[in-house]
Amino acid sequence: MLHLALTGNIASGKSTVATMLATHGATIIDADRLARDAVAVGTPGLEAIVERFGARMLQADGSLDRAAMRTLVFHDPVARDALNAIVHPAVGRLRAEAVKAAESRGDRLVISDIPLLFEVGLEHAFDGVILVDSPEPLRLQRMVRDRGLSPAEAQAMIDAQWPAERKRAGADWIIDNDGSLAELQERVDALWEQLRTLPPRGPLPQRASEADTTTG
Template sequence: MADLTPRSPVIGVTGGIASGKSTVAQAFSRLGVPWVDADDVARDIMAPGEPTLAEIRQRYGPRLILEDGCLDRRALREIVFADADERHWLQSITHPRIRARLSEWLKAFDKREAPYALLISPLLFESGQDALVDRCLVIDVPESVQVERTARRDDVDEAQARAIVEAQMSREERLARADDILRNDGSPDDLNAEVRRLDQAYRNMPGLPRRS
């Protein structure tokens, strides 16, 4: 028998690195909207004791494991953004596990009777996580802003910051796949006003089948 339990629509929120996805999520949260961040889930599946961390250690040895047993995420990032084959290997072991845990979060949101929920993911399209959502909201900023913010936030040089940006889906393709676009190169007041506008639109959106 089909499951007829009402569910909350899910908005997938994505954007390039340093586009402001977390800031947008927090703005929606202040309006009472629950959300889950795929980056947080990715950290969970790489925690000590998780099979993902064991596979990473088997591939690279102990050099990526810190004294407390946790993953040296910065060292891993340097490897995978410098080598597409290594990046694809990492994605092959992480994406299925991340998606499974995200599905668990989304099922939990259905029970909270929220008007809708957000799935925040930098790799929403690349990982196939857009199949879990009803609409896709892209947070957009110029690539020059991404490079500047990434270099400052992650304490890396401009070349590495640009390599990280260029390793992701192109801005043009991301925008072409968006249902909604939020430009995040203005003031905080501009951002909050746009979030309020989208919030009203999403509250009036009926539950729809997930993307196929």
């Protein structure tokens, strides 16, 4: 089994690429979904959040108030670190379980979709890294248009992540999402042709910054 990471900055189109890869036959493990499962009602993760931040972080039905939590940690680095210390280990355990299940099924290619892969230092835990990238002005435009954010809010969220140039240097494959959906599909199709011929857990090509492994 080959286990790759898929990452990309906010509004880069990473989720769309993940869907396209799943259509080709890849097994996708979604970190956002695992993060939700890690703090579902009745989990130790949610109990730890309430203990640390109080019941004000809960909605009326006892589930996590994600909007309130997001607002708090976005403006408070100490709170963000505390939340990460609760959620990240739980997500790691759930990912390990999902990978084990995929391996037991005999899945050929497993891709973990992790938005903050580089920020949390997980890039070396995988057999390779796929980066989806879009120009910052285009990502800003998408966030304002599609998410109803103000330009200032969108820019603050962009600035909270590593710049794309830093991530490109650490990626094995790069999908540039700067055109139409049809163009993106063509680039994902081309990438899939590369991925499906790779040996399981074998040596990977050189980094994209060192060899012609960039798609797009």
